[in-house]
Amino acid sequence: MTATSRPPEDRYDVVIVGGGAAGLSAAVTLGRALRAVAVVDDGRPRNAPAEGVHGFLTREGMSPLALLEVGRAEARSFGATLVDASAVAARRSSGGFTVDLADGGSVSGRRLLVATGLTDGLPPIPGLREQWGAGVVHCPYCHGYEIRGRRIGVLGTGPLSVHQTLLFRQWSDDITLFLDDTVAPTDEDWDRLAARSIRVVDGAVVSVDAAGGVLTGVTVRGGHHFDLEALAVGTRMKARSALLEPLGLTAQEHPSGMGHALDGGPMGSTSVPGLYVAGNVSNLSAQVVVAAAEGTMAGAAINADLVQEETAWAVEGLRGPFSAPLEAEVSDRVLGPRRHGLDESSAAASTVSKAGEGVRRAG
Numbered sequence: 001m002t003a004t005s006r007p008p009e010d011r012y013d014v015v016i017v018g019g020g021a022a023g024l025s026a027a028v029t030l031g032r033a034l035r036a037v038a039v040v041d042d043g044r045p046r047n048a049p050a051e052g053v054h055g056f057l058t059r060e061g062m063s064p065l066a067l068l069e070v071g072r073a074e075a076r077s078f079g080a081t082l083v084d085a086s087a088v089a090a091r092r093s094s095g096g097f098t099v100d101l102a103d104g105g106s107v108s109g110r111r112l113l114v115a116t117g118l119t120d121g122l123p124p125i126p127g128l129r130e131q132w133g134a135g136v137v138h139c140p141y142c143h144g145y146e147i148r149g150r151r152i153g154v155l156g157t158g159p160l161s162v163h164q165t166l167l168f169r170q171w172s173d174d175i176t177l178f179l180d181d182t183v184a185p186t187d188e189d190w191d192r193l194a195a196r197s198i199r200v201v202d203g204a205v206v207s208v209d210a211a212g213g214v215l216t217g218v219t220v221r222g223g224h225h226f227d228l229e230a231l232a233v234g235t236r237m238k239a240r241s242a243l244l245e246p247l248g249l250t251a252q253e254h255p256s257g258m259g260h261a262l263d264g265g266p267m268g269s270t271s272v273p274g275l276y277v278a279g280n281v282s283n284l285s286a287q288v289v290v291a292a293a294e295g296t297m298a299g300a301a302i303n304a305d306l307v308q309e310e311t312a313w314a315v316e317g318l319r320g321p322f323s324a325p326l327e328a329e330v331s332d333r334v335l336g337p338r339r340h341g342l343d344e345s346s347a348a349a350s351t352v353s354k355a356g357e358g359v360r361r362a363g
């Protein structure tokens with residue numbers, strides 16, 4: 001990632017924390033809406049361990065970091081300022097929000113978008129973390145095609161494991177579910193697993209094994225090793241949202257049982273006015289293209305929100321006791337053609353004020 005200078009502005013229209021697919025897409029939308037945008041990012045996208053991004057139309061197999069570099073360049077080309085830093089806290093400040101950075105600095109904006117993604121909690125089995133994103137995968141739509149027809153194991157981690165096992169069966173007829181002393185299939189589950197010819201292995205998995213950096217299988221308690229070419233794991237997902245605690249927003253247990261997420265409305269709005277969310281921080285199952293789309297939608301919602309505020313200011317200015325259009329109107333009525341030395345023909349023209357350029361007053 002290229003180094004970025006400190007933010008050159010005191011206050012942006014929008015501060016975005018998180019420069020993954022969601023945050024950068026929002027930055028592009030807002031930059032194209034001529035908004036002053038800062039993106040604070042500390043360079044740890046969730047899919048960094050993976051070799052390529054799959055399922056993103058037109059970008060098949062591109063490296064996750066290369067994809068974001070293109071996104072960063074695009075955001076910059078529309079005027080966004082990229083700040084390489086960790087955000088530690090977000091708080092209310094005059095007319096908006098201030099984000100405190102780990103290095104002691106801060107960035108302020110009228111609106112705040114948090115697109116910080118999530119962390120994947122992995123079972124603490126020796127050897128598993130080393131294979132994460134390579135031999136150990138989680139998402140059938142991200143990796144299923146690449147491991148189609150292979151010998152696939154599914155590590156039981158909770159109530160969703162049977163569902164995950166049945167999904168991976170779509171890509172291979174050689175599937176084994178390891179219960180790992182964690183999953184207790186119901187009678188109906190046993191029937192469904194048997195009907196799809198899925199093997200089930202009882203007992204704790206004590207290691208994930210590899211040779212030369214390539215996954216070879218797992219070993220269960222008692223020492224029996226099972227050969228595998230890929231292992232699927234359901235992770236415990238947790239929104240990266242600690243910075244929002246000062247604003248009273250915390251991640252909540254998601255009804256799906258997949259982990260903790262922030263609660264976001266349809267266009268990313270939250271219970272805190274002016275604060276928006278997009279991507280994995282509020283949608284645990286969003287793939288890259290979905291996170292990007294949510295960023296775009298949130299960017300549009302934020303711009304509409306700012307337009308509404310600016311329109312309200314303009315109307316207030318128009319109606320206020322010392323507004324330029326009102327003063328022009330009074331002057332017109334009192335002085336008529338004598339005001340500012342105008343002759344009668346020019347004074348007859350409609351009043352157009354500086355504050356309300358292009359706005360014609362009635363009367």
Ligand SMILES: Cc1cc2nc3c(=O)[nH]c(=O)nc-3n(C[C@H](O)[C@H](O)[C@H](O)COP(=O)(O)OP(=O)(O)OC[C@H]3O[C@@H](n4cnc5c(N)ncnc54)[C@H](O)[C@@H]3O)c2cc1C
Nearest residue numbers: 018020021022042043044046047054087117279280287288
């Ligand atoms: C191993 C693996 C492989 C995957 N493969 C695929 C795939 O092939 N196809 C697919 O569609 N999806 C894939 N995914 C899912 C993909 O990672 C997510 O869909 C995507 O990353 C969500 O984008 P996001 O912008 O919400 O979050 P992220 O991409 O995680 O971006 C969040 C950004 O915010 C930054 N950040 C977080 N906290 C702070 C902070 N406090 N201060 C500053 N910056 C902060 C992070 O550093 C990061 O850059 C994969 C996931 C994993 C784990």
